[in-house]
Amino acid sequence: xxxxxxxxxxxxxxxxxxxxxxxxxxxxxxxxxxxxxxxxxxxxxxxxxxxxxxxxxxxxxxxxxxxxxxxxxxxxxxxxxxxxxxxxxxxxxxxxxxxxxxxxxxxxxxxxxxxxxxxxxxxxxxxxxxxxxxxxxxxxxxxxxxxxxxxxxxxxxxxxxxxxxxxxxxxxxxxxxxxxxxxxxxxxxxxxxxxxxxxxxxxxxxxxxxxxxxxxxxxxxxxxxxxxxxxxxxxxxxxxxxxxxxxxxxxxxxxxxxxxxxxxxxxxxxxxxxxxxxxxxxxxxxxxxxxxxxxxxxxxxxxxx
Numbered sequence: 001x002x003x004x005x006x007x008x009x010x011x012x013x014x015x016x017x018x019x020x021x022x023x024x025x026x027x028x029x030x031x032x033x034x035x036x037x038x039x040x041x042x043x044x045x046x047x048x049x050x051x052x053x054x055x056x057x058x059x060x061x062x063x064x065x066x067x068x069x070x071x072x073x074x075x076x077x078x079x080x081x082x083x084x085x086x087x088x089x090x091x092x093x094x095x096x097x098x099x100x101x102x103x104x105x106x107x108x109x110x111x112x113x114x115x116x117x118x119x120x121x122x123x124x125x126x127x128x129x130x131x132x133x134x135x136x137x138x139x140x141x142x143x144x145x146x147x148x149x150x151x152x153x154x155x156x157x158x159x160x161x162x163x164x165x166x167x168x169x170x171x172x173x174x175x176x177x178x179x180x181x182x183x184x185x186x187x188x189x190x191x192x193x194x195x196x197x198x199x200x201x202x203x204x205x206x207x208x209x210x211x212x213x214x215x216x217x218x219x220x221x222x223x224x225x226x227x228x229x230x231x232x233x234x235x236x237x238x239x240x241x242x243x244x245x246x247x248x249x250x251x252x253x254x255x256x257x258x259x260x261x262x263x264x265x266x267x268x269x270x271x272x273x274x275x276x277x278x279x280x281x282x283x284x285x286x287x288x289x290x291x292x293x294x295x296x297x298x299x300x301x302x303x304x305x
Contacts, residue, residue, distance in 0.1 A: 075101060076101055076106070078185070079185040079192065079194075080106070080183045080184065080185050082157070083156050083159065083160060083183050083194060083196070084099075084101065084181070084183055086156070086157070086160040087099060087160070087173055087183075087196070090160075090164060090173060090174065091173070091174060094174050096174060096176050097176075097179075099178065099179065099180055099181040099198070100179060100180045100181070100201070101180070101181065101182070102141060102180040102181065102182045102199065102201065103182070104136070104139045104140040104141040104182065105136060105139065105141050105180060105181060105182025105197040105198075106182030106183060106184060106197075107139040107140075107182065108132075108136045108139035108141065108197055109182045109183055109184035109195040109196065110184040110186075110195075111135060111139070112129075112150075112184070112195050112197075113150075113193055113194070113195040114186065115129060116152075116188070116195065117186050117187070117188040117193050120188055120189055122150050122151070122152055123150075124148060124150065132146055132148050132197070133146060133295070135197075136197060136199065141199060142201065142202040142203075142204055142296040143199035143200060143295065143296055144199075144200050144202050144260035144295055144297070145177060145178060145199060145200035146197070146199050147172040147178060147197075147199075148172075148195065148196065148198070149169045149172055149173070149194075149196040150193070150194065150195050150196075151163060151169075151194045152188070152190055152191050152192070152193050152194075153191055153192060153194075154191050155192065156185065156192065156194070159185075159192065159194050163196075172196070172198055173196075175198070177200055178198045178199065178200055179199070179200050179201050180200075180201045181198050182197045183196050183197075202260050202296040203262075205262070205298070207238075207286065207287075208285075210262060210298050210300065211227075211234075211283045211284065211285050211300075213263070214262060214265075214283045214285075214302065215227065215281075215283050217265050218265070218273065218281050218283065218302070221265065221270065221273040221274065223273050223280060223281050223304075224279060224280040224281070225280065225281065225282075226280035226281055226282040226303070226305055227282050227283060233249065233251075233280075233303060233305070234282055234283070234284065235284075236249030236250075236251070236284070236303060237249075237282040237283055237284025237301050237302065237303050238284035238285070238286060238301070239284070240254055240256065240284060240301040241256060241284040241286035241300065241301035242286045248303070250305075251282070251303035251304055251305050252277070252304055252305060253272065253278075253303075253304050254301060254302060254303045254304065255268055255269045255272065255301070255302045255304070256299070256300070256302075257269070257299075258288060258297045258298065258299050258300075259297060259298055259300070260295070260296060260297045260298070262298060262300075269302055272304060277304075278304040278305060279305060280305045281302055281303065281305065282302070282305070283300065283301070283302050284300070284301045284303075285298065285299065285300050285301075286299050286301070
């Protein structure tokens, strides 16, 4: 929340990062733009200094962004770019990776920001509005963690300064687990309303790509790939992925799991591979279907022989 004596013209709210420990499902659509901030500082110095202490070039004079531009651009502009640059400058100064711009998160943020202006109030969810996860999902984002900051102030510099001097908002901005951001800023009768939507983005992988990533990890663990040259075990693994209970085929054992991160093996599978009891493995991926929690994840079955 805001520091003990905030400027009279500033209000902020935050939504702490929400994470899904294991399960994350493949989205229908994910367009995470690989746009990176140029990191142009507020004044060439500390971006966390009060705007009043910055020199005149601390407030770039960007032309206003029209509604048409906001709905079509793949990169931030105007006040949204100022906020994006400030966020990434603060992260880089803290030794963190810069966030990538996500056009889908920006679309979700703009939809919510329009309601802030309409209600002339700050909230993370108005009556009748979808929650943050559903807004992001409907916009096409794919994620395993989400966070949100909202604010009302006179300028983008004031907004970022107060966010960085409010522990929960600062924690969202400097969360090392978050990888992407979408930002919206719109003028209202009381000042500028701003929304930052953060996520830990999930790759949009085909079933074949999911299987290939798992096979590579399994081979690296010292167990042979059983899916080649014949397709029988591969077919059994995909069938095992799709059934609710029970094994398929003639494997000795199997592991089925949901995950948002296919860059590492789950602990149980890693333990089985290291046991020395199995010489080969078959991998099958399947569509996990709708996820009630709103997060994105993959479903994988591994048959061990």
